[in-house]
Amino acid sequence: MKLDSGMMLGNKVTVFSGTGYIGREIVNAMSKAGYEITVCARRPERYRDFALFANTKVAMLASYDDAEQLDAVLDGADIVVNLTADRLNGTEMVALDDLVHVNQKIKSAMEHTGVKRVLSLSQIGASSNQEENDYLCKLGEADALMHTTASADVTIFKASLLIGENDDTTQRYVNQLNRFGLLMVAQGETVVQPVWVRDFAAAFVASVKNSATFGQKLDVAGEERLTLKELGELVSDLMQKDAVVFPMCRMNAKIMSMMGAFAPVASVSKAQLLMLEQDMVSDEDFSTQFGFVPASLEWVVSNYAVPHNIRDRYNFFRKEAKRNADELV
Numbered sequence: 189m190k191l192d193s194g195m196m197l198g199n200k201v202t203v204f205s206g207t208g209y210i211g212r213e214i215v216n217a218m219s220k221a222g223y224e225i226t227v228c229a230r231r232p233e234r235y236r237d238f239a240l241f242a243n244t245k246v247a248m249l250a251s252y253d254d255a256e257q258l259d260a261v262l263d264g265a266d267i268v269v270n271l272t273a274d275r276l277n278g279t280e281m282v283a284l285d286d287l288v289h290v291n292q293k294i295k296s297a298m299e300h301t302g303v304k305r306v307l308s309l310s311q312i313g314a315s316s317n318q319e320e321n322d323y324l325c326k327l328g329e330a331d332a333l334m335h336t337t338a339s340a341d342v343t344i345f346k347a348s349l350l351i352g353e354n355d356d357t358t359q360r361y362v363n364q365l366n367r368f369g370l371l372m373v374a375q376g377e378t379v380v381q382p383v384w385v386r387d388f389a390a391a392f393v394a395s396v397k398n399s400a401t402f403g404q405k406l407d408v409a410g411e412e413r414l415t416l417k418e419l420g421e422l423v424s425d426l427m428q429k430d431a432v433v434f435p436m437c438r439m440n441a442k443i444m445s446m447m448g449a450f451a452p453v454a455s456v457s458k459a460q461l462l463m464l465e466q467d468m469v470s471d472e473d474f475s476t477q478f479g480f481v482p483a484s485l486e487w488v489v490s491n492y493a494v495p496h497n498i499r500d501r502y503n504f505f506r507k508e509a510k511r512n513a514d515e516l517v
Contacts, residue, residue: 376435
């Protein structure tokens with residue numbers, strides 16, 4: 189029997205694959221909202237800093253094939269946050285070839301332990317019908333598994349490009365432009381609607397007890413639509429760099445991504461080539477869905493791309509224009 193909107197939902201949360209870029213923001217937001225959180229990791233000793241989040245602990249989960257360990261980390265949990273789709277989770281990342289299998293194991297364990305609420309990360313475009321795109325196809329298969337979890341209310345969050353300080357796109361553009369005035373952009377023609385990762389985390393938390401999101405697959409997209417090349421140009425403009433921005437061919441991008449930290453071009457990664465092959469756009473309105481207006485793209489990027497002396501000038505002009513005080517940087 190699924191959770192009735194009038195019933196009380198417990199406060200205990202188990203988070204899978206929560207140690208990455210997205211996971212930290214969601215754990216932080218849930219911690220501030222008063223949830224009691226268990227973050228699962230193969231090597232908990234690497235994530236002692238999670239103790240800085242109130243009511244948060246990191247528990248050992250050596251293998252998703254270990255049914256006893258899965259039951260243990262889910263013991264007493266009413267809510268599960270499933271971030272196994274996150275491709276920016278370092279050594280804790282679930283390999284793409286294992287993604288469907290891992291989600292099947294999580295689903296079985298949740299059904300066995302009686303989890304009532306599931307919130308799961310995905311990406312716009314994910315579908316089991318995406319046979320020409322193995323990544324989106326596997327994401328779609330994992331979504332389908334989560335969506336049919338027995339006795340639980342499930343929400344799938346299909347995100348567009350998530351950005352913010354130390355992300356895998358705009359931060360890379362900043363790093364490259366700080367090297368020299370040439371920005372090569374992988375997947376330059378892909379269209380995205382960027383969302384600040386902290387706004388995404390806030391939407392996640394706001395949805396936990398919102399019955400309107402139960403059983404839904406929600407596109408989560410920002411208000412501004414642009415190509416990755418245009419996003420690179422925006423970063424360059426905000427940094428006041430007289431730079432040349434142009435798309436990188438896929439072959440060169442693949443070579444650079446394989447070189448990793450040794451690549452002469454810092455603006456490309458393996459995750460970009462995997463995740464940003466197809467457009468990530470939606471007609472859904474973020475503020476209507478989640479009840480607050482997301483931060484503007486310019487404001488988000490300005491916080492970590494713009495030098496301090498230039499930020500002061502931006503703040504002056506924003507004040508003169510009577511802009512929202514929250515958008516001062």
